[in-house]
Amino acid sequence: SNGFLTFISETSDGGFVLTGGGLGFAEVLKIDVVGSPQWCKGYTVDTLNIYGQAIIQADDRGYLVGGGYPKHPIPHDIYFTMKLDSDGNVIHALTTQQGTPVGANFFKTGTNSYFMPGNAFFMCFDSTGNLKWEKYITFYCGDEAIKPNKNIFCIGKAFDWNQLNFYWAAADIDTMGNVVNFLQYNSPDLFEQYCAGSFTDGSII
Secondary structure, eight states: OOSEEEEEEEOTTSOEEEEEEOSSSEEEEEEOTTSOEEEEEEEOBTTBOOEEEEEEEOTTSOEEEEEEETTSOTTSOEEEEEEEOTTSOEEEEEEEEOSSOOOSOOEEEETTEEEEOOEEEEEEEOTTSOEEEEEEEEEEEEEEEEOTTSOEEEEEEEEOTTSSOEEEEEEEEOTTSOEEEEEEESSHHHHHHHHTTSOOOOEEO
């Protein structure tokens, strides 16, 4: 590897797959259960200097990869998803221009459904890498986890009603991208205590 690998995901054979960025390309590394490399490949999309920031193995044992092009000027940031086969060969790639980055995680929320929380844009893909739906939510994810009911619990920040300031927040988002619960906190301390499980009084809006 000639780049940096920033995200790792377990694979069905007990090994792992990693993604990140190289010198002008996204990189994916497949390793076995003891960490020995099996293959490593670099990718570009539309000749952009992309980087990978999320990866998951799909039901067909291929891979979904998401990432972005960090040097394109905001608000026209370019983000991509790729579908790879089990050997890392590109089946197809999609690019989108949104102005906010995709998330750093894929979550399997059902049969043939892979949910990617992001910064304002929340997307769901099928196992072939095609977009099933996209939702815009005024919420900027810091971290996410999947719940037993397959909803995604997100922590991060959102704007106040006047769109002037950020506040600490948490959101519970269902498998169709609908916000079922949204809580805001007046201070980072209360927010961190809530996330640690020692404080449970949030204001629902």
